[in-house]
Amino acid sequence: MSIEFGPSQRACPGHARRGRNDDRKKADSSSARKRGVSVLRSLKRSLRQVSKGVKNDIKEAKKIWLPWPAILCLFVLALLLRGLLKDFGALRLYRPIGNGVLVFGFLFYLKWRLRRHAWFWITMAAVVVIHVLLIFSIPWTNNWVPALVTAGVDSLDLCLVFWILGIVEEFAGGPKDNDSET
């Protein structure tokens, strides 16, 4: 690559070198800015994609309506869980464990199509560990809390895990919604 020098630059070689450095710096900074902008853009695009996925997941979750046999089974399981926790003297953990299991049931039902991906199981394991830690570290109460409130907390929890899975799916190069049905 040859560089054309002007008359003044030719007369002063030091000045010419300084000029070359300035040009290079300008080029570097503009390319870095471009790179940054493109990274931001792709990040934004990815987040938009994730948000779209989460919205679809929520839409799918909203379609679920448990039939009465499932309700009965759930009731019996709830009684068993309560009896078990009572035997262990940990009745205060009934609500968080019960609702946690419920949320994970929904999650696995809705995301079962991702079962062949290792990142899915790793992420779910991490999420389960976080939930277990929270269940044992928060001082839960066994006083009456309306189911409406716990349902709200469950819904928020589900959405949060949808977001986590969506982000991991996006950045771990998982399948997109349209080609994921296996």
Place this chain on the structure above:
Amino acid sequence: MIHRGPLFGTFLSSAAAHSTGKERDTESGNDYFGARYYGSSMGRMLSPDPSGLAYADPTNPQSLNLYSYAYDNPLVNIDPTGLSACDGSSDDEESCNEEQSQMSEQFAIQEQEEQWQAAADKIRLIHDPNDPDYSVTVNANTGGCSMDDPICQYEYEYYLNYYIRYRQVILLQTGGHYPDYKGFFCLGYGLKNSWGSMAIDSIGLIPEGGGAGTIARKIGNFNGYRGAVADQFGKAAVKQISGAGSTIGATQSAGKGDPAGIGLAVAGFIPGLGQGAAVLSMANDWNKGMEESPECQ
């Protein structure tokens, strides 16, 4: 250490406080050691050690003598409470006191537990000999004891009082667990005691058409709050969750301080979860109702 034994105590203490600083009964001349009296004229305790031979040391024959003071060696041993003496190794009177108070506490608990167990057995005997687990059946004329009889009534109240305390100890020991209630009727008692909370929890079970989600949306849109909360919390955030109409309802109701609206809205957000949470909560309510019912205990 000044109050080492009864011999030195008589020289060094005041008139009121004698042997090892213990109070002397002016009439009998005996020293009060808490668990029993010490006869200073005889150099013996006036009654045997209430802890019996439980703490006897086979290598020390004096520990088998339940009337001796400080294993008959007050120069080395101390006995601040009248229970089993502390040997020479526990030189510090404070630690000896602590040791002995623990011992006496343990004995008291054992004794009480035995009494309570006996009381529980007695109650069972009086009221329902055929069903030993279902113990507080207030049936006046079973087990050969009539509640018309004042002695029987007194006995019943006396043992019932013991029995209630016994139950409390069991509950404390097991962290709230007690052998389960019996009888089909307890299901009814459970419903009776918890119908209010169960009714509120069952809202999550109402189908979406006329259920929590719809009501939530109505509350949310009532008086046209739409957008007010969006401005407050950021339009983007609300837009993000606007896929669920009920959540809009929740945020709008929250902005207006309407707890019913919030509750209904969150239940309607993901109806399936609302159902599940309702079932879990209702199972808990029902069980609690049964546990709280005195008829089921």
